[in-house]
Amino acid sequence: MPAPEPISLSALLQARDSGQTAPPEMVAQASEAIRTKDDDIVAFTHVENRPAISNGAPLSGIAIGIKDILDTADMPTGYGSEVFAGHRPRTDAAVVALARRRGATIIGKTVTTEYAFFEPGPTVNPHNTSHTPGGSSSGSAAAVAAGMVPATIGTQTGGSVLRPAAYCGIAGYKPSFRLLPATGMKHFAPSLDTVGLFAATVTDVALFADLLTGRDLRVASDPSLRPADIRIGLYRCSELPTADAAMQAALETAIAAAQAAGFTIIPVEEPDVLKKARAAHSPLQAFEAGMSCGPDLALFEDQLSQRLKDVIREGQAMAPQAYDTARRDAKRGRMATAALFDDIDILLTPSAPGPAPRGLASTGDPRFNKLWTLMGTPSISIPAFSTADGLPLGIQAVARFGDDRRLLKVAAHLEKVFRTAA
């Protein structure tokens, strides 16, 4: 199998804007790529035969896939569960409507794990089909990595954007909490559920975010970014020693390359309060899942996987005080995170413990992501490194809440630096 070649959103839009291509042709190319590739990858649960194509809008001609945890009024929405097979919501998710408003073509729905938790779907990793693409936004990551579409939308409650992006060797961006609207997703844990974006590179995903939101997020060739002014923290979290040797080596190479490129590197020890906040993620998620998915357990018990039922029941059995404690720990964590970003601009940490695990039974582990989901801080998986076997390794960059623009700008610079070093 040849190495997958993602489509550059930036290049595609340049081609469109210079008249070399046009929306109908762009969408037709995506349709054709899905037709030829998706039998092997299984990134899509549904593909539109005659997708609506706009003209003259920022995202005209850009065919995007929508994680099938997000509602679409004109396409089946299954939430990765047989319970919702053939389900057709009355209206779209907010971010889907936003994408349509900006001119994007919704070309289909991408595979999600069951309810965006851990029970995997059929998608395989485009870099090695015997490995998981990661989850829960499995199809959104694989569809971009395999070069079927230039951009997709996913969600993250633990590590469901960063991890599949890392495993599939593309950029996955989880914006600051509520930068993108989550209304119309099948909620699992509403205070964690965050909409995120996938594209080939950091520059591409930043452009996608910019055009989707109307915020100034694109990575311009901006001479004002002087590496020496950027303080990069190597985040020595308590989980760091548990990362694979390949990941540890990649992170070391990344830090060395950043330093060589002139960035200021500052090792950051993990404050106890953030270790505690990370530990609060699971109980908080379980309690909210017990509430949010309580109706499903009551109505569709026989059709839910054992691990989904287990987490819902765990949440329902929890004392409300345990939830309150988790929320308090999270709040203290957010204050500590804000303080931490007084001294640094960007934190670097693994996007995942290593490359995509072999097999499809597990979508991997979110232990390096869930703290930042809980903190609401923007984070991105920078693709650059890989193992000797050619499996991608992602480096996660994190910034202060609301500092999405700087995150994307610095991460794009780092991506170039890392690729040279990889």
Place this chain on the structure above:
Amino acid sequence: MPAPEPISLSALLQARDSGQTAPPEMVAQASEAIRTKDDDIVAFTHVENRPAISNGAPLSGIAIGIKDILDTADMPTGYGSEVFAGHRPRTDAAVVALARRRGATIIGKTVTTEYAFFEPGPTVNPHNTSHTPGGSSSGSAAAVAAGMVPATIGTQTGGSVLRPAAYCGIAGYKPSFRLLPATGMKHFAPSLDTVGLFAATVTDVALFADLLTGRDLRVASDPSLRPADIRIGLYRCSELPTADAAMQAALETAIAAAQAAGFTIIPVEEPDVLKKARAAHSPLQAFEAGMSCGPDLALFEDQLSQRLKDVIREGQAMAPQAYDTARRDAKRGRMATAALFDDIDILLTPSAPGPAPRGLASTGDPRFNKLWTLMGTPSISIPAFSTADGLPLGIQAVARFGDDRRLLKVAAHLEKVFRTAA
């Protein structure tokens, strides 16, 4: 028309637990009350003919109405809009499933304004049918006030629990943000959308909250509450002078009665940062509504009211920076609110500018509620006072985030004090 007589949840549960009544009889009584009263009040959009009745659970026999902005899998869910006439969601809202798990009987759906915004439904005020019951939880408030059911569930994004409770002369309780789950409501502004409860009195609504959540929230006859230990702040917000004379008089009477009962009264001037936070509510709400209801504007434009379309378009036209500014103002407000509660325990302020306005075209004004919705602090409308014409006036009590138990306990004490003084 005789003065409406709400049903006491506490008395009903005592009767059940002492064997004087039983769940089938209790539910039958609610059905009969709806049959005889709701032609005049129009609190319900749907009533179950054969509602499911449990036995042996905390809320067994308690027939409750669910605001029709919350999903029910077994009943039509219309969100107050012709767009969703006859809509049947695949699953229940989280709080509906929670109520079922605790044994409550979902007896029907109650009238909401369109999408829980301002376009009114047909419900009238049980105290005077030529007046609005308030909104957006119009039917939930009126159904309790008219004595049809002992408790109902509603939602508040601006003042949609406190205001109709006040207008209808019952207790309306908006818990701390996320104390009750909002998943499965038709979201309008997710960072504001809060599930709340209605019952005849503060003691009743506290008991409902206790049995629904499993939290220790009921107002026990607790001799440990010494009024002298409770610092009550009279909140002199910048809106206070705009309240009706009747409301200003009621508030003065309330404060004097509380002082006479031994509570410590402390006048509290509104910090500028909270005035600014109140002003942030509207842009924040509009921006989020522009996102959350964007799909509906795109798909169902012709079926939405003008004022709903206006707010969605207003939100969609806003610069994202204005939203970020509103969120920052809200965050600063939350910090100032926390500091304010270092010096006092409970704030008192009007639940509404006055009694229910005449006519059904307007559901009244949330200007005294929206700050506390945005702050996420628990608040409750204490029923006790009324105008010379017999229209109810509510006094709003507010406590620190997470301090729901103290709020309910003190409010129950104040309710007795106020009733004696009224």
